[in-house]
Structures are given as structure tokens and as C-alpha cells.
Amino acid sequence: MSLYQVVDPATGDVVKEYPTATDEQVEAAITAAYDAFNTWSKKSTVAERAALIRRVGELHTERKDELAKIIVREMGKPYDQSVGEVEFSAAIYEYYADNAEKFLADEPITLLEGEGSAFIRRSAVGVLLGIMPWNYPYYQVARFAGPNLVLGNTIVLKHAPQCPESAAALQQIFLDAGYPAGAYVNVYATNEQIAEAIADPRVQGVSLTGSERAGAAVAEVAGRNLKKVVLELGGSDPFILLSTDDLDATVDAAVDGRFENTGQACNAAKRFIVDESVYDDFIVKFTEKVKAAADNLGPLSSVAAAERLDEQVQSVLATGATLESAGERKGAYFPPGVLTGVDPESATAKQELFGPIATVYKVSGEDAAVELANDTPFGLGSYVFTTDPDQALRVADKIEAGMVFVNAVGAEGAELPFGGVKRSGFGRELGRFGIDEFVNKKMIRIS
Numbered sequence: 001m002s003l004y005q006v007v008d009p010a011t012g013d014v015v016k017e018y019p020t021a022t023d024e025q026v027e028a029a030i031t032a033a034y035d036a037f038n039t040w041s042k043k044s045t046v047a048e049r050a051a052l053i054r055r056v057g058e059l060h061t062e063r064k065d066e067l068a069k070i071i072v073r074e075m076g077k078p079y080d081q082s083v084g085e086v087e088f089s090a091a092i093y094e095y096y097a098d099n100a101e102k103f104l105a106d107e108p109i110t111l112l113e114g115e116g117s118a119f120i121r122r123s124a125v126g127v128l129l130g131i132m133p134w135n136y137p138y139y140q141v142a143r144f145a146g147p148n149l150v151l152g153n154t155i156v157l158k159h160a161p162q163c164p165e166s167a168a169a170l171q172q173i174f175l176d177a178g179y180p181a182g183a184y185v186n187v188y189a190t191n192e193q194i195a196e197a198i199a200d201p202r203v204q205g206v207s208l209t210g211s212e213r214a215g216a217a218v219a220e221v222a223g224r225n226l227k228k229v230v231l232e233l234g235g236s237d238p239f240i241l242l243s244t245d246d247l248d249a250t251v252d253a254a255v256d257g258r259f260e261n262t263g264q265a266c267n268a269a270k271r272f273i274v275d276e277s278v279y280d281d282f283i284v285k286f287t288e289k290v291k292a293a294a295d296n297l298g299p300l301s302s303v304a305a306a307e308r309l310d311e312q313v314q315s316v317l318a319t320g321a322t323l324e325s326a327g328e329r330k331g332a333y334f335p336p337g338v339l340t341g342v343d344p345e346s347a348t349a350k351q352e353l354f355g356p357i358a359t360v361y362k363v364s365g366e367d368a369a370v371e372l373a374n375d376t377p378f379g380l381g382s383y384v385f386t387t388d389p390d391q392a393l394r395v396a397d398k399i400e401a402g403m404v405f406v407n408a409v410g411a412e413g414a415e416l417p418f419g420g421v422k423r424s425g426f427g428r429e430l431g432r433f434g435i436d437e438f439v440n441k442k443m444i445r446i447s
Contacts, residue, residue: 004164004188009076009299009332018164021188026197029185033127033154034202036182041124041152049150050100055177056146057093060086060138063173067138070166075134076299076332077261088414089142092430095414100150103435109443116447123440124152125228126204129197131218133210134160134301135264141170143418144207145184147435155184156203158194162301191217199225205438208232209266212423230427230437232266232419234352235380238373239269239409240395241278242366242386250385251285254358255293257383257409259336262297263356264305266424267381269409270353272360273369279362287338290358291326299332300355306334309355313339316348344375352378366391370398380420383409402428 006015021029060067068082077085096103109118128148132140137159145155159167171186189197198206198221205228208218215231222229239257244250257269274282300306310329316339317323325337336356342349344361353359363369373382381403384395396404402420405411412418412430419428427437 003190004161006074006165007162007302008073009302010073012303012331015073016165018168018188020190021193023193026187026189026193029156029187030127030197030200030202032182033156033185034182036180037124037126037152037154040180040183041154044152046101046104046150049152050097052178053093053100053146053150054097056173057090057097059173059177060090060093063169064090067166067169070169071137071163072298074137074163074166075301078296078298081261085136085139089138092139092142092146092414096146096150096435099432100435103432104151114447116445118443118445121442121444122151122436123442124148125438125440126153127202128153128155128438129194129203129206130155130157131194131206131208131210131214132157132159132163134162135261135266137163137166138170140209143429143434144209145174147429148438149179149183151435151439153204153438154182156197157184157186158189159186161188164188194218195221198222198227203227205229207427207429207438215425228438230419230429231425232427232429233380233423233425234354234378235266235268235420235424236270236350236352236376236378237267237381237383237401238376238399239272239383240369240373240385240399241272241274241282242369242384242391242395243275243388244278244385245387247278247281247285251282251289253385253409254282254286255289258358259290259293259297259356260410262300262334263336264301264354266352267403267412267418269383270359271373271376272358273363273372274360275366275369276362276364283338283340283360286358286360287324290336290338290356291324293336293356294326297333297336297356300334301332303332305354306332309334309353309357312348312351312353313337313357316342316346319343319346319348344372350377366395370395374398374400377423378420379422380424381405 002017003020004018064086107120174184207230209232321342326335339359382401417428417431417433
């Protein structure tokens with residue numbers, strides 16, 4: 001059985017298998033990327049590279065129906081959300097096409113003494129290795145490939161084993177956009193082959209989006225080989241509700257923040273921390289809306305993912321928590337539910353629940369809310385809902401996270417940097433900061 005295969009989570013059927021790469025194929029991928037860096041990258045201009053990445057975005061738009069249907073069968077994402085992911089990916093490529101020359105323009109430095117001038121000139125570093133997850137097969141690649149191809153880095157891309165069809169579709173898009181062979185190379189590699197690729201002296205950096213365990217393993221190999229790493233790992237993002245003048249709208253935001261992509265998003269709102277002044281009304285309306293959401297959710301990415309979530313839920317129920325659920329698990333379909341009475345110090349409370357389960361806590365006041373919000377090993381995103389703008393900024397300053405959204409969910413954008421702190425990883429993607437990770441900021445001093 002091949003490591004790379006499309007298994008429809010809705011049915012459990014194996015749709016298609018793709019052959020796992022041989023060692024020779026992985027070596028050929030790295031060689032092609034290295035050769036492309038030394039030819040295409042060094043001879044092309046920023047404007048030429050921006051035009052290519054713009055075409056990538058256009059092809060996403062032209063093929064969005066086809067691309068969306070692929071990930072519906074690969075990982076169970078509802079069709080409308082799949083289309084939305086493709087459209088957002090296209091917007092990311094367009095953003096870097098529009099801003100490439102501005103982002104990569106020489107940056108002058110004011111001299112403290114002496115005559116002459118100095119400036120920073122940004123340039124590519126070489127071959128980069130991307131290791132991507134299954135939950136956003138196009139968007140995750142866009143965050144990594146968009147800025148780095150505009151910069152002039154070349155890419156070897158290993159996708160999740162359950163996403164070989166979307167991986168192949170992306171490879172074709174880059175070729176059809178006009179990129180030379182080797183500028184973007186998809187490879188169906190094993191973890192062992194990837195470890196060897198990280199150690200290869202031609203590879204200059206690694207970007208991984210995935211689990212803590214995968215991040216730690218990649219960082220260990222990269223560290224031994226002195227390679228730059230960007231890690232976007234898990235999250236247990238708090239949704240802090242302190243006050244509201246429209247509870248129904250806030251409940252809708254809470255549901256949207258938790259259940260997009262059937263709850264399988266690292267930056268989804270997962271822990272709802274509600275002030276006692278609004279808790280009783282919130283929990284009634286929220287639970288009702290969560291149960292009703294069952295009709296709009298797809299399956300989890302696999303039966304194994306549903307089983308893992310079920311084990312976590314049963315573990316926390318054994319400690320005395322209560323679950324209000326829309327039904328029973330059936331294969332990869334996991335009913336949405338609300339957990340209350342969870343001990344914040346329990347083992348499961350410190351874990352990420354990757355699926356349609358929301359945990360709700362009652363707190364008394366701002367300080368208690370912030371303390372509970374920060375009582376997690378993760379620090380990716382966070383959400384603060386309050387009618388007091390001063391309180392919003394005060395709480396935002398206190399939250400230990402890479403991102404804070406005030407009175408909004410789903411407000412991500414191509415221009416907004418994405419990333420976390422603590423065990424959620426390090427480095428940033430998207431925005432101006434996303435193009436500044438794998439770059440040589442060369443200082444040039446002229447007397």
C-alpha cells in the first residue's frame with residue numbers, strides 16, 4: 001500500500017494511490033530546485049517573478065471548481081469552504097505580485113558617523129523545503145510559496161500523505177504558469193527522506209505547518225544542520241467574552257470561529273472564556289447553535305482523526321466534565337458539541353481538540369479571563385469580545401499569542417502576518433513579514 005493515497009473520509013473508500021518517491025526521485029527534486037536557483041532565480045527580475053506568481057493566482061481562480069472538488073474528496077472539507085480556500089489562495093498570490101517590488105526595494109540605513117551611504121538589499125537564499133498539512137492543502141502552500149518564489153527562492157514541497165491529488169494539481173499550476181522545471185517541485189517523500197533532505201547542504205531552510213511532534217522532529221534535524229526553520233504548529237486559541245451589546249451576533253461569531261473547516265483549524269477558537277455577567281445567556285444560545293451546526297459540517301479528515309478526538313472527549317468526561325452533543329460519532333463524522341465543567345488543570349484541557357468540540361469556561365472579571373487564556377502551552381491566535389475599547393487593547397496586550405482579533409473572527413487577510421509563540425511555533429507567514437523569513441538581508445556600505 002502506498003503512503004500517498006486519496007481516501008474519501010465521507011465513505012472510507014480509497015479513491016486513488018500515488019507511488020511514494022524513491023530516494024533517486026527525492027535527489028532529483030533537490031537537484032532540479034538547486035539548478036533552478038542558480039539559473040532562473042539569479043537571472044530573473046523581481047518584476048518577472050511577480051508576473052509568474054500573478055499567473056499562479058489567476059490559474060487558481062480559473063480552476064477553482066476543479067481544485068475545490070479535489071480537497072472535498074481528499075479531506076472532507078465542505079465544497080463552499082473549499083472554493084473559499086482556493087479564492088483566498090489566489091488572493092495571496094495576487095498580494096505578493098502587487099507588492100513584490102515594494103517589499104524587496106533597497107532599504108536605506110542612516111549612518112551614525114562617516115561619509116557615504118549604506119543600505120539593505122534583500123535577496124534569495126536558495127532551495128527551501130516546505131512540509132505542509134492536510135487541513136488547508138492550497139492555502140498553506142500559498143502562504144509559503146507566494147512570497148518565496150517572488151523573492152527568488154526555489155521550492156521542494158512535501159504535502160501530507162492524504163493530499164497527493166491536490167499536490168499534483170498545484171505542481172501543474174506552477175508549470176502552466178510558466179515556471180521553469182525545478183522552481184517548484186512536488187515530491188511524495190517519506191519522513192526519513194525528508195530528514196535527509198533537510199541535512200542536504202543545498203537546502204537552505206525549512207517551513208513546516210503541522211503538529212508539535214512533527215515540528216520538534218524537523219527543528220531537531222534542522223538545528224543539527226544549522227538550517228533556518230519556520231514552524232506553524234498547533235493552537236488552543238481562547239475566545240474571551242467580557243461584554244456584548246448584541247449577544248446573538250457574538251454567539252454567531254463564536255460558532256463561526258469554532259466550526260469553520262469542521263473545527264480542524266489550528267487558529268480556530270477552541271476555549272470559550274466567558275465572564276459570569278453574560279455566561280448563563282451565552283451558554284444557552286451557544287449550545288443551541290452548536291447542535292444546529294451539525295447539518296452544515298462535513299466529516300473529519302479521517303476515521304482515525306475522529307477516533308483521536310473521541311478519546312480526548314471521553315478522557316475529559318471521565319474527570320467530571322459535561323458534554324452537550326448533537327449525536328453520536330459515525331465513522332469520520334463527529335457531532336458538534338459543547339464541553340462544560342472542564343478542570344483547567346486536567347491533561348485534556350492542555351491539549352488541542354482538533355474537531356467540532358467547544359470548551360466553555362465561566363470566569364469572574366478580566367484578570368481571571370486573561371489568566372485562564374494564557375494557561376496553555378500554545379500561543380497562536382486569540383479573540384477578545386468586549387464593548388470597552390480600552391479593555392480590548394489592555395487584554396490584547398496581556399494575551400500570550402502571536403495574533404489577537406478584537407470583536408471579529410475570520411478576519412485573516414493576505415496582508416496580515418500569521419504565526420504564534422510558545423509551543424505554537426515561531427516565524428511569520430503572510431504580509432510583509434512573510435517575505436522576510438528566508439531572505440539574505442545583505443548590508444552594503446559605500447564610502
